[in-house]
Amino acid sequence: MSAIPPPSADQDYKATLLPLLMSNNVLSFGTYVLKSGRESPYFFTSSLLHTAPLLRATSAAYASVLSSEPFVTTANGITTPNFDIIFGPAYKGIPISAAVTNELAVRDSLSGSDKGVWDNVSYSFNRKEAKAHGEGGNIVGAPLKGKRVVIVDDVITAGTALREAVGIIENEGGIVAGVVVLLDREERVSDAEPKSAVGVAQRDLGGKIPIRSVIGLHDLIEKLGDKIGEGEVQRLKDYRARYGAE
Numbered sequence: 001m002s003a004i005p006p007p008s009a010d011q012d013y014k015a016t017l018l019p020l021l022m023s024n025n026v027l028s029f030g031t032y033v034l035k036s037g038r039e040s041p042y043f044f045t046s047s048l049l050h051t052a053p054l055l056r057a058t059s060a061a062y063a064s065v066l067s068s069e070p071f072v073t074t075a076n077g078i079t080t081p082n083f084d085i086i087f088g089p090a091y092k093g094i095p096i097s098a099a100v101t102n103e104l105a106v107r108d109s110l111s112g113s114d115k116g117v118w119d120n121v122s123y124s125f126n127r128k129e130a131k132a133h134g135e136g137g138n139i140v141g142a143p144l145k146g147k148r149v150v151i152v153d154d155v156i157t158a159g160t161a162l163r164e165a166v167g168i169i170e171n172e173g174g175i176v177a178g179v180v181v182l183l184d185r186e187e188r189v190s191d192a193e194p195k196s197a198v199g200v201a202q203r204d205l206g207g208k209i210p211i212r213s214v215i216g217l218h219d220l221i222e223k224l225g226d227k228i229g230e231g232e233v234q235r236l237k238d239y240r241a242r243y244g245a246e
């Protein structure tokens, strides 16, 4: 475990986040089998983001994206979120949704510009198995009906988790208003679909919904040469040549 710096400023969150993720093995290099069945030379293990400093550092990155246009509109010095709910797909999206909802409000109050702009933003997530007793259902947190919902997740590969999340939100009567992931693996969806999952989602959601990632596979290839060595970078390039999106 390495020392963890405090959440970084907006401008450099990407530069500080990559080494932090690597030194805590959240981002690791080896041979891993993905949900899609592909064999990958790297893996992002967001379940290791279980300490407060790591959670804050990553939440700060999501919050930087979510507090910028087009996720907000700023007019006459007043910022207004263009969404009502931060939705984290089960399981690994769950802590992200709660941490980011908190982070947005906390950093606003720390910066002295607390105008309560985030007070009406809630989090919500799904259960993987519907609950048949008590309050029932499969949504925990804010009800989605009629609300503008931003999806937050750790990783996007083939987009299966994103498609499921969109289905859940629409089924509950919510309106998908955007997507933010920490890592876009920038892979083709399938042999038959050369677009990336983000590209397909952009197309399927009508092209007007903001979909953003903090880090992409290209960042690993461009920025990690001196940390992981040329051999590992070459494995990433080979993987991209085989599975990369068009």
Ligand SMILES: O=P(O)(O)OC[C@H]1O[C@H](OP(=O)(O)OP(=O)(O)O)[C@H](O)[C@@H]1O
Pocket (backbone or CB within 6 Å): 035, 036, 089, 090, 091, 092, 093, 153, 154, 155, 156, 157, 158, 159, 160, 161, 162, 197
């Ligand atoms: O774009 P995709 O091909 O769907 O792959 C990425 C998704 O897969 C993983 O979650 P998983 O579905 O394994 O569920 P979990 O959060 O319960 O671990 C990961 O956390 C992403 O949500």
Ligand SMILES: O=C(O)c1cc(=O)[nH]c(=O)[nH]1
Pocket (backbone or CB within 6 Å): 033, 034, 035, 036, 042, 043, 044, 045, 046, 155, 156, 157, 158
């Ligand atoms: O595609 C996946 O299954 C996947 C990739 C990755 O880097 N991390 C993860 O949790 N899942």
